[in-house]
Amino acid sequence: MTVTRAVLFDFSGTLFRLEEDDSWFDGIQVDEQAVDGHVQAELMRRLTAPTGASVDMDERAQRAWSNRDLEPHLHREAYLHVLRESGVADHHAERLYDKVVDPASWTPYPDTAAVLTGLHRQGVRTAVVSNIAFDIRPAFVRLGVAADVDEFVLSYEVGAVKPTAEIFHTALTRLGVDAADALMVGDSEEADGGALAVGCRFALVDPVPTAQRPTGLIAAIEGVGLAV
Numbered sequence: 001m002t003v004t005r006a007v008l009f010d011f012s013g014t015l016f017r018l019e020e021d022d023s024w025f026d027g028i029q030v031d032e033q034a035v036d037g038h039v040q041a042e043l044m045r046r047l048t049a050p051t052g053a054s055v056d057m058d059e060r061a062q063r064a065w066s067n068r069d070l071e072p073h074l075h076r077e078a079y080l081h082v083l084r085e086s087g088v089a090d091h092h093a094e095r096l097y098d099k100v101v102d103p104a105s106w107t108p109y110p111d112t113a114a115v116l117t118g119l120h121r122q123g124v125r126t127a128v129v130s131n132i133a134f135d136i137r138p139a140f141v142r143l144g145v146a147a148d149v150d151e152f153v154l155s156y157e158v159g160a161v162k163p164t165a166e167i168f169h170t171a172l173t174r175l176g177v178d179a180a181d182a183l184m185v186g187d188s189e190e191a192d193g194g195a196l197a198v199g200c201r202f203a204l205v206d207p208v209p210t211a212q213r214p215t216g217l218i219a220a221i222e223g224v225g226l227a228v
Contacts, residue, residue: 004224006177007119008153008168008195010186011130013207015116015217016106016139018048024099031087046082047100048207055085068133069155075101075133103139110214111228113145115221118228120148125175127151129168129184131161131191151175162186163194172198185220 083093160166179199186192
């Protein structure tokens with residue numbers, strides 16, 4: 001039986017989720033109409049979907065979108081374009097974008113702390129492997145689990161994005177484990193599932209609101225014989 005020596009975790013939709021406060025949308029209009037619940041949900045989907053483009057893009061915008069997780073300035077350009085094309089005025093788009101890149105805006109799943117702390121206590125190595133263009137470490141500091149994560153492998157810092165093999169190899173090398181001894185946990189079969197190609201196992205979690213998924217991470221690690 002294979003012993004799982006390390007677990008790689010995606011960030012958005014896996015360990016944390018961007019869950020808006022209604023106050024974020026105070027005074028904001030879309031196509032000159034007040035934002036209702038449906039429009040609010042659609043804007044959040046466009047700001048957090050791990051793959052695919054949700055608005056029309058010219059060549060410049062497409063270039064920024066394709067490279068958004070490698071360069072912070074391109075990330076900003078890409079998401080401001082998404083918001084503007086969604087009918088949000090410039091100054092409101094910038095306000096919403098600032099929420100996206102603020103680690104304090106991100107809500108942890110109910111079992112995030114327990115899983116990271118439990119794995120660390122057992123000597124199981126962990127890494128957060130994320131396609132992202134801003135520093136998410138403060139979110140883990142706020143939760144009190146920064147010391148329980150062995151490595152942060154962030155696309156804009158390492159110059160590689162999921163699902164390419166390079167970012168997974170970087171994580172495995174830093175952790176000092178073979179791919180066969182590692183599990184990748186994430187919410188995207190396309191991006192996070194790229195770990196399968198390098199020899200890791202993969203567990204898919206549902207990026208539903210945090211209150212609706214209290215034990216998804218626990219179930220994922222239990223699937224390879226680990227426990228909190």
